[in-house]
Amino acid sequence: MNEGLFRLPRPERVEVAPGAVHVPGWLPLERQQELVAACREWARGPVPIRRTELPGGGVMSVRTVCVGWHWQPYRYTRVADDVNGLPVAQFPDWLGELGRSAVAAAYGDDDAAARYSPDTALINFYDDSARMGLHQDKDEKSDAPVVSLSIGDSCVFRFGNTENRGRPYTDVELVSGDLFVFGGPSRFAYHGVPKVLPGTGEPATGMARGRLNITLRDTGLGR
């Protein structure tokens, strides 16, 4: 028997570290399609998707567009003064609702979900060779969880510890439709994407190639 022909059923929910939860297949196909369409709109403007320049002179391999607040290394602003000087698109209410449902699905805690009030989304597009080095999300002035949604090609998502970029870390395969939430003791864990797995996505999502990742965050700066 060729075992490779069969995929094992995926678990409903895996706690990768305290406060860090992977929920495979959380987004139905229709929701993924809606998100892809919304991200395409945001990628056009008012602040177009771009590769972020780093203070050391490097340029990130992923392309990023933001809504609500604009992230640039290493702060949030309303206006994208490093791109075209325009204010970013507003953070829509429906995205906040999606974030609350995500927190409820990950933690099974309706109170934590009701309190969750993200005000920014960073939308990253990965082509076949894009990567994201291990880093902490620490430009937010809030320790509310980060909600991460993946669409398109699968990737290896490395989720580490809060001390440094080294071990211990866990490599998780994030597949289109997967949710990953990290908060509580894992909120400031190092994480990154060492590899995208080209050609693994489902074109019916609207993503013929590449990977889309949407992270919802609370900047702590207010709406």
Ligand SMILES: O=C(O)CCC(=O)C(=O)O
């Ligand atoms: O693409 C991902 O899954 C991770 C994105 C990320 O780490 C970030 O936007 O800070």
